[in-house]
Amino acid sequence: MTIDYQERIPNNVGLAENRTLQRALEHWQPRFLDWWREMGPSDFLDCDVYLRTATSVDAKGWASYGTVKMPDYRWGIFLADAVPDRTIGFGDEFGKPAWQQVPGEHRSTLRRLIVTQGDTEPASVEQQRLLGHSCPSLYDLRNLFQVNVEEGRHLWAMVYLLHAYFGRDGREEAEELLTRHSGDADKPRILGTFNEPISDWLSFFMFTYFTDRDGKFQLKSLAESGFDPLARSCQFMLTEEAHHMFVGDTGIARVVRRTLEVMKELGSEDPAAVRGKGAIDLPTIQRYLNFWFSSSLDLFGAEISSNAASYFATGIKGRPDEASFADHLCKEGAMTFEAPDGKGGVTTDAVPLRNAMNEAVRSAYVRDCEIGVKRWNRLIVKAGYTSELSLPSPRFRRGIGAWAGRPVDPAGNIISAAEWQAKLPGWIPSEADRSFVKSQMQRVTTPGKMAAWIAPPERGINNLPLDYEYVHLH
Ligand SMILES: [Fe+2]
Numbered sequence: 188m189t190i191d192y193q194e195r196i197p198n199n200v201g202l203a204e205n206r207t208l209q210r211a212l213e214h215w216q217p218r219f220l221d222w223w224r225e226m227g228p229s230d231f232l233d234c235d236v237y238l239r240t241a242t243s244v245d246a247k248g249w250a251s252y253g254t255v256k257m258p259d260y261r262w263g264i265f266l267a268d269a270v271p272d273r274t275i276g277f278g279d280e281f282g283k284p285a286w287q288q289v290p291g292e293h294r295s296t297l298r299r300l301i302v303t304q305g306d307t308e309p310a311s312v313e314q315q316r317l318l319g320h321s322c323p324s325l326y327d328l329r330n331l332f333q334v335n336v337e338e339g340r341h342l343w344a345m346v347y348l349l350h351a352y353f354g355r356d357g358r359e360e361a362e363e364l365l366t367r368h369s370g371d372a373d374k375p376r377i378l379g380t381f382n383e384p385i386s387d388w389l390s391f392f393m394f395t396y397f398t399d400r401d402g403k404f405q406l407k408s409l410a411e412s413g414f415d416p417l418a419r420s421c422q423f424m425l426t427e428e429a430h431h432m433f434v435g436d437t438g439i440a441r442v443v444r445r446t447l448e449v450m451k452e453l454g455s456e457d458p459a460a461v462r463g464k465g466a467i468d469l470p471t472i473q474r475y476l477n478f479w480f481s482s483s484l485d486l487f488g489a490e491i492s493s494n495a496a497s498y499f500a501t502g503i504k505g506r507p508d509e510a511s512f513a514d515h516l517c518k519e520g521a522m523t524f525e526a527p528d529g530k531g532g533v534t535t536d537a538v539p540l541r542n543a544m545n546e547a548v549r550s551a552y553v554r555d556c557e558i559g560v561k562r563w564n565r566l567i568v569k570a571g572y573t574s575e576l577s578l579p580s581p582r583f584r585r586g587i588g589a590w591a592g593r594p595v596d597p598a599g600n601i602i603s604a605a606e607w608q609a610k611l612p613g614w615i616p617s618e619a620d621r622s623f624v625k626s627q628m629q630r631v632t633t634p635g636k637m638a639a640w641i642a643p644p645e646r647g648i649n650n651l652p653l654d655y656e657y658v659h660l661h
């Protein structure tokens with residue numbers, strides 16, 4: 188379905204036919220733009236940026252590229268095409284028609300899920316708002332802005348659902364999404380991870396690799412929802428989300444590549460020597476990885492969850508790729524997982540499948556995370572080194588679930604509290620690591636040039652050369 192860009196709010200949901208909704212959203216739009224000016228990328232409002240914009244929601248070519256000033260980006264409302272006679276794919280409602288309106292009994296649950304998802308979108312823009320000042324290249328600066336405008340659009344996607352389907356309380360929630368701010372002492376964002384500032388680019392690449400990937404799995408679960416407008420909205424968001432993870436995946440690969448080049452030049456793996464040449468040593472990359480992977484795991488919730496069970500039972504939230512499972516009811520059977528036994532050992536718990544949904548999704552996430560790590564390790568092997576990057580154990584440094592607050596090393600071994608206290612600083616970025624990484628964040632804005640700590644990408648955006656001026660700074 189083609190998107191109408193003549194409209195004040197581009198959309199493929201027939202907004203012009205619903206004057207009340209259109210007026211309500213046109214009333215919200217200037218508030219969103221105020222938010223963008225205040226809380227979006229700082230100091231780049233007047234720059235021309237080479238961005239892609241959605242033109243159609245089908246697979247053929249949904250993106251059109253062009254130069255635009257960010258406040259003029261055409262944020263809009265795009266739903267994937269409807270599947271005729273779609274039915275609910277899981278839970279107690281399996282096989283019944285998908286809901287085109289919100290069922291009364293699920294209203295508050297659905298609203299809460301949409302608000303929580305919606306809250307993360309502008310939160311990440313806020314977390315990243317100062318990063319542009321220290322961009323390693325114009326190519327990267329453009330990618331940051333592309334991610335930012337699309338997270339802004341994801342906010343639009345959730346605000347549309349709130350306005351269109353939740354009446355007055357939906358409109359109030361939409362306002363609140365612009366008044367909570369990442370890291371704000373009085374009105375913080377809902378989820379903890381989204382209140383941490385992202386003040387260096389290594390963290391940005393880790394965030395887009397690990398935390399946006401949590402987003403991918405949340406969206407994939409919601410894309411299965413019995414509430415059809417939510418499902419269609421999330422399906423389209425996933426096509427945008429893929430680019431964010433590409434930015435993280437290739438970003439980390441380029442950092443690793445540069446580090447390997449420097450190690451070769453030096454004939455040494457010594458972290459201090461590598462740092463002396465302005466690159467980021469592999470152990471530091473590993474510590475950043477430990478930090479972001481472990482904090483992203485918490486976003487999936489506890490292993491045993493009655494909420495997750497009820498989302499599944501009621502048809503509100505399914506499993507990613509629900510169609511790929513044989514059993515869509517999950518009434519029988521159990522999932523086993525290991526939990527601390529409280530005596531320094533490990534015990535195996537069997538949890539009814541529906542109560543273990545968070546863990547099922549988290550396991551799929553971990554497998555997805557491993558793909559990139561393997562790719563980065565191949566670069567290391569190809570360069571002739573034996574060191575490896577690895578995901579820490581999912582038990583490591585957890586804040587939620589059975590392993591929360593347990594002293595566990597990155598390999599997953601239970602250790603003493605004293606050993607944990609002593610060794611943790613070596614497993615995650617120390618103050619010294621952070622200040623070193625920060626010290627390397629020098630802004631590079633000559634087209635085609637890269638900062639000393641990162642290799643160039645393999646190709647430019649949309650087949651343009653690498654030295655194209657992706658952001659025109661004034
Ligand atoms: Fe998003």
Ligand SMILES: [Fe+2]
Binds near residue numbers: 399402431
């Ligand atoms: Fe994203």
